[in-house]
Amino acid sequence: xxxxxxxxxxxxxxxxxxxxxxxxxxxxxxxxxxxxxxxxxxxxxxxxxxxxxxxxxxxxxxxxxxxxxxxxxxxxxxxxxxxxxxxxxxxxxxxxxxxxxxxxxxxxxxxxxxxxxxxxxxxxxxxxxxxxxxxxxxxxxxxxxxxxxxxxxxxxxxxxxxxxxxxxxxxxxxxxxxxxxxxxxxxxxxxxxxxxxxxxxxxxxxxxxxxxxxxxxxxxxxxxxxxxxxxxxxxxxxxxxxxxxxxxxxxxxxxxxxxxxxxxxxxxxxxxxxxxxxxxxxxxxxxxxxxxxxxxxxxxxxxxxxxxxx
Amino acid sequence: xxxxxxxxxxxxxxxxxxxxxxxxxxxxxxxxxxxxxxxxxxxxxxxxxxxxxxxxxxxxxxxxxxxxxxxxxxxxxxxxxxxxxxxxxxxxxxxxxxxxxxxxxxxxxxxxxxxxxxxxxxxxxxxxxxxxxxxxxxxxxxxxxxxxxxxxxxxxxxxxxxxxxxxxxxxxxxxxxxxxxxxxxxxxxxxxxxxxxxxxxxxxxxxxxxxxxxxxxxxxxxxxxxxxxxxxxxxxxxxxxxxxxxxxxxxxxxxxxxxxxxxxxxxxxxxxxxxxxxxxxxxxxxxxxxxxxxxxxxxxxxxxxxxxxxxxxxxxxxxxxxxxxxxxxxxxxxxxxxxxxxxxxxxxxxxxxxxxxxxxxxxxxxxxxxxxx
Numbered sequence: 001x002x003x004x005x006x007x008x009x010x011x012x013x014x015x016x017x018x019x020x021x022x023x024x025x026x027x028x029x030x031x032x033x034x035x036x037x038x039x040x041x042x043x044x045x046x047x048x049x050x051x052x053x054x055x056x057x058x059x060x061x062x063x064x065x066x067x068x069x070x071x072x073x074x075x076x077x078x079x080x081x082x083x084x085x086x087x088x089x090x091x092x093x094x095x096x097x098x099x100x101x102x103x104x105x106x107x108x109x110x111x112x113x114x115x116x117x118x119x120x121x122x123x124x125x126x127x128x129x130x131x132x133x134x135x136x137x138x139x140x141x142x143x144x145x146x147x148x149x150x151x152x153x154x155x156x157x158x159x160x161x162x163x164x165x166x167x168x169x170x171x172x173x174x175x176x177x178x179x180x181x182x183x184x185x186x187x188x189x190x191x192x193x194x195x196x197x198x199x200x201x202x203x204x205x206x207x208x209x210x211x212x213x214x215x216x217x218x219x220x221x222x223x224x225x226x227x228x229x230x231x232x233x234x235x236x237x238x239x240x241x242x243x244x245x246x247x248x249x250x251x252x253x254x255x256x257x258x259x260x261x262x263x264x265x266x267x268x269x270x271x272x273x274x275x276x277x278x279x280x281x282x283x284x285x286x287x288x289x290x291x292x293x294x295x296x297x298x299x300x301x302x303x304x305x306x307x308x309x310x
Numbered sequence: 311x312x313x314x315x316x317x318x319x320x321x322x323x324x325x326x327x328x329x330x331x332x333x334x335x336x337x338x339x340x341x342x343x344x345x346x347x348x349x350x351x352x353x354x355x356x357x358x359x360x361x362x363x364x365x366x367x368x369x370x371x372x373x374x375x376x377x378x379x380x381x382x383x384x385x386x387x388x389x390x391x392x393x394x395x396x397x398x399x400x401x402x403x404x405x406x407x408x409x410x411x412x413x414x415x416x417x418x419x420x421x422x423x424x425x426x427x428x429x430x431x432x433x434x435x436x437x438x439x440x441x442x443x444x445x446x447x448x449x450x451x452x453x454x455x456x457x458x459x460x461x462x463x464x465x466x467x468x469x470x471x472x473x474x475x476x477x478x479x480x481x482x483x484x485x486x487x488x489x490x491x492x493x494x495x496x497x498x499x500x501x502x503x504x505x506x507x508x509x510x511x512x513x514x515x516x517x518x519x520x521x522x523x524x525x526x527x528x529x530x531x532x533x534x535x536x537x538x539x540x541x542x543x544x545x546x547x548x549x550x551x552x553x554x555x556x557x558x559x560x561x562x563x564x565x566x567x568x569x570x571x572x573x574x575x576x577x578x579x580x581x582x583x584x585x586x587x588x589x590x591x592x593x594x595x596x597x598x599x600x601x602x603x604x605x606x607x608x609x610x611x612x613x614x615x616x617x618x619x620x621x622x623x624x625x626x627x628x629x630x631x632x633x634x635x636x637x638x639x640x641x642x643x644x645x646x647x648x649x650x651x652x653x654x655x656x657x658x659x660x661x662x663x664x665x666x667x668x669x670x671x672x673x674x675x676x677x678x679x680x681x682x683x
Contacts, residue, residue: 040460080650083654084650084653084654088653088654088656088657089314089657089660089661090653090654090656090657091653091656093399093460094604094649094653095653097401097600097649098646098649098650098653101597101600101601101642101645101646101649102643102646102647102649102650103646104642104646105639105640105641105642105643105644105645105646106639106642106643106646108637108638108639108642109637109639109640109642109643112637112639219639223468224464224465224468227461227464227465228465230461231461231465234458234461268476268480270472270473270475270476270479270480271472271476273472274468274469274472274473277465277466277468277469278469280461280465281451281457281461281462281465281466284451284457284458284461284462285451285455285457288455288456288457288458289454289455289456289457307314307316307661
């Protein structure tokens with residue numbers, strides 16, 4: 001085994017790429033949960049985004065059109081969940097699971113003609129000579145546009161949730177939908193929009209996976225990324241910046257684990273590749289065992305259906 | 311304008327009618343899906359739902375498959391339904407199924423090639439224990455640390471799949487298999503083999519276990535105090551606390567039972583229809599069982615019917631794949647749509663549709679939103 005082959009600068013640069021899909025999905029889910037809705041369909045929305053983004057990108061030979069398509073597709077499948085849970089008051093856990101099962105099947109169906117195709121390359125942004133700077137060149141100036149957009153979405157989400165009227169309304173709806181309703185806020189409308197935003201983010205995250213991170217289409221390629229994103233929201237105590245920290249931490253684990261495999265670490269590949277899931281579980285345990293903090297952080301109406309009487 | 315009005319009590323009629331209507335609507339939507347894929351929708355639907363049972367050409371092969379596929383689905387779904395009723399969400403049955411199969415296979419391989427009658431019963435114990443143990447992880451984490459059992463049980467599916475891969479390519483690989491992945495053929499090891507009990511019926515010990523589980527669950531849920539506690543915890547958690555229901559005990563029990571049954575299903579599968587441990591041993595029964603549980607209204611008898619129906623979609627799907635070149639994923643979409651329609655129609659059990667103007671009258675049931683296919 002040769003650990004010296006693992007270069008920390010490359011490691012950090014590649015962990016940012018590895019983290020971007022789950023960062024996008026998790027920040028979307030954070031907004032959904034802040035509005036009081038638990039959407040367990042993240043995995044399904046991600047994989048639908050992954051396949052539609054891939055299909056459109058290959059057809060048009062334009063990765064950005066593919067990403068746009070993924071955003072639309074993610075929001076559309078999220079709309080099914082929104083209709084079920086918000087208009088028809090269906091159980092949120094079951095509806096989220098249904099979305100995941102449906103998404104996995106749907107993506108396999110659409111994607112069967114796209115297996116083994118190479119998608120158009122997503123170029124890195126051109127920062128001119130800045131990219132050649134030692135260390136920071138690779139880490140800060142060496143990425144494609146989606147890495148920066150994902151960071152921008154985190155910042156914008158934080159700002160919008162905490163500093164604007166719209167964000168306050170969304171949080172009020174999530175904390176106590178009955179009071180929010182009494183104040184005249186449109187609970188159902190706010191939640192449907194939040195769910196669609198979550199779907200759009202998850203779809204984009206999925207497309208990043210199939211167009212940049214891997215890049216190719218294989219059935220079930222999200223491999224639990226959506227579930228890790230869900231865990232990340234709990235880990236982050238529903239705070240945008242902590243989602244970023246958590247996503248990069250997981251990105252680091254995934255990349256390090258791959259590097260150890262490549263470096264010929266003596267543990268069999270199967271055991272190394274289960275580490276992201278095991279670490280997610282460990283982190284969930286640590287976060288949820290400090291009960292006081294958690295109960296203060298989780299939105300008050302999370303997972304409860306709202307039906308305005310009369 | 312249409313308005314929803316909460317019913318004081320869920321409608322009994324719609325409780326029974328929704329699964330039927332959901333299946334019919336799924337057939338319509340599925341027909342449209344097949345039509346979009348360029349197949350004759352009527353032919354496809356007939357091929358999936360009718361031909362496996364009644365066509366002279368296929369029924370001889372397909373009919374036994376019905377019990378083979380329905381057995382594990384029913385066994386897993388019955389266990390899940392107990393937890394779902396209590397609001398305890400074990401969605402990692404797929405992982406418990408894998409671990410159960412691995413434990414049972416390991417037990418058989420220890421005894422190989424000894425022909426002792428005790429091997430098969432020990433495998434049953436090992437399978438049940440493996441599934442139970444894997445389900446105890448989310449259960450204990452939930453009761454000790456208040457960790458979300460949905461996420462933990464699901465994440466453990468991926469861990470179980472990695473262990474399965476490690477077993478098939480490593481520690482369980484057939485020493486006489488000339489390096490190919492996969493364990494020894496357990497079905498051909500007669501002391502461990504889960505044989506058909508009646509020739510060409512598809513009836514094996516796993517199906518028997520499924521029916522015992524159905525009876526057990528029925529008695530537990532409808533004739534035992536524990537069933538009342540389960541119901542109470544699901545519908546009125548606060549009232550359940552006052553009634554003396556210990557939530558932690560209920561979590562351990564519900565997850566334990568569902569894990570145990572999923573592990574058993576894995577055991578019967580590896581010793582029977584699957585024959586050996588391979589990398590792709592698991593075929594999604596653990597997830598489809600979630601649909602079975604909901605379609606069966608979380609009721610043991612309903613689950614038997616739902617399990618047979620979904621088994622039919624598996625067999626019919628294979629037939630349609632073979633005859634019409636229909637992609638296998640189409641059946642997965644079909645199953646997903648079924649769950650959507652079911653959840654959408656559930657609103658009719660709990661709510662009444664009212665026309666607001668003029669005087670409130672009961673409106674006919676509207677078509678639920680058709681999903682994009």
